[in-house]
Amino acid sequence: MPAKVVVIGSLNMDLVTRAPRLPRGGETLIGRSFATVSGGKGANQAVAAARLGAQVSMVGCVGNDAYGEQLRGALLAERIDCQAVSVVDDSSGVALIVVDDASQNAIVIVAGANGALTPEVIDRFDAVLQAADVIICQLEVPDATVGHALKRGRASGKTVMLNPAPASHPLPADWYAAIDYLIPNESEASALSGLPVDSLDTAKTAAARLIALGAAKVIITLGAQGALFANGTGIEHFPALQVKAVDTTAAGDTFVGGFAAALAAGKSEAEAIRFGQSAAALSVTRAGAQPSIPTLSDVQAFKAP
Structure with missing residues (x-):
């Protein structure tokens, strides 16, 4: 049986526009x-894990609107277990x-x-x-929910990962003991x-x-610049695979x-880590969030230039 991954998090409808550059304050492009x-980061990570070989369940909430139906349907199309994706009396999450x-x-x-998602x-x-x-x-999703899920996972003896995205402030101190792998970007x-964190050296200091x-x-x-892995005994750098990027949306997911x-x-x-890097490198060569995520066979056949 494939390994079982449970993703607890967000489902959003992405409203995506392409422009020559990002607008400045007060500017219309x-x-x-x-x-x-x-x-949605949660749904994207669930789709990625499913396409890349895991058996996946999603825990989250969508609204009772057309976007909610589409978001849930997209997960079901990937054979993701959605018994814990609840429909609530609200609009679905969106990302502009x-x-x-x-x-x-x-x-x-x-x-x-x-x-x-409480x-x-x-x-x-x-x-x-x-x-x-x-x-x-x-x-x-709400911080209280994340902290509760992390601690419940730890108490149950599971391998617990936190992608602290988006992050604007330090994590609660009591979360760290519940996390096996903390996976932030710069x-x-x-x-x-x-x-x-603006270079390899400063990333090592932050790690x-x-x-x-x-x-x-x-x-x-x-x-x-790739990825850094750090634990209590040292730090290792994993160089990035070089590809021509089209859209970096969902690369981290x-x-x-x-x-x-x-x-x-x-x-x-x-x-x-190298497998995740190969999958992410492939994803940036394609447009969109979930549409850009490769399959296991894609990654197995991938040869970086």
């Missing part, structure tokens, strides 16, 4: 295209995304139904958590550590700081889902 694409010609993006999120909902679906090998959380690592704060293991994703799927399947940490 003419966009080149517009699309609605199923997304602008992608520029350099494939960088700016995103504004409106939580909507994601705000209804600790009580987590408890209601505790049997889903108990069936997991790996539990993944992010920060697009800006998130900076927010959590209180240190600037060491996060370990000192109580993180057991840290993976900082660095885009074109693809890495997290791929890393979780590989680790749950018995791969070593180094193998799982």
Whole structure:
């Protein structure tokens, strides 16, 4: 049987426009295209883990609107267990995304139904958590829910991962003991550590700081500079695969889902990181969030230039 991954988090409809560059304050730009694409960090990571070999269950909330039906349907199409995706009396979450010609993006999120994912909902679906090998959380749902899910996962003896996205301040100190793998990007690592992260050396300093704060293991994703893995005994750099980027949306989510799927399947940490990097590299060569996420066969056939 495939390893079981449970993702607790957000489902958003991404409203995506492409423009020559990101707008400045007060400026109106003419966009080149517009699309609605199923997304949300939680749902993206669930799709990534499912396409990359894991058996996946999603825990989250959608609204009783057309977007909610589409978001739930997109997960079901990936054979993701949605028994714990609740429909609530609210609008579904949305993300407003602008992608520029350099494939960088700016995103504004409106939580909507994601705000209804409470600790009580987590408890209601505790049997889903108990069936997991790996539990993944992010920060697009209420902090109280994330903290509760992390601690419940730890108490149940599961491998617990937190992708602290989006992060604007340090994590609660009592969360660290519940997390096996903390997986921020540069800006998130900076927010959590209180240190600037703008180079490989500063990322190493921030990783060491996060370990000192109580993180057991840290993976900082660095885009074109690769990834750093840190634990209590040292730090290792994993160089990035060089590809031509089209759209970086969901690259981090693809890495997290791929890393979780590989680790749950018995791969070593180094193998799982390289697998996640290959999946993320493939994803940035394609447009969109969930549409860009590769399959296991895609990654197995992938040869970086």
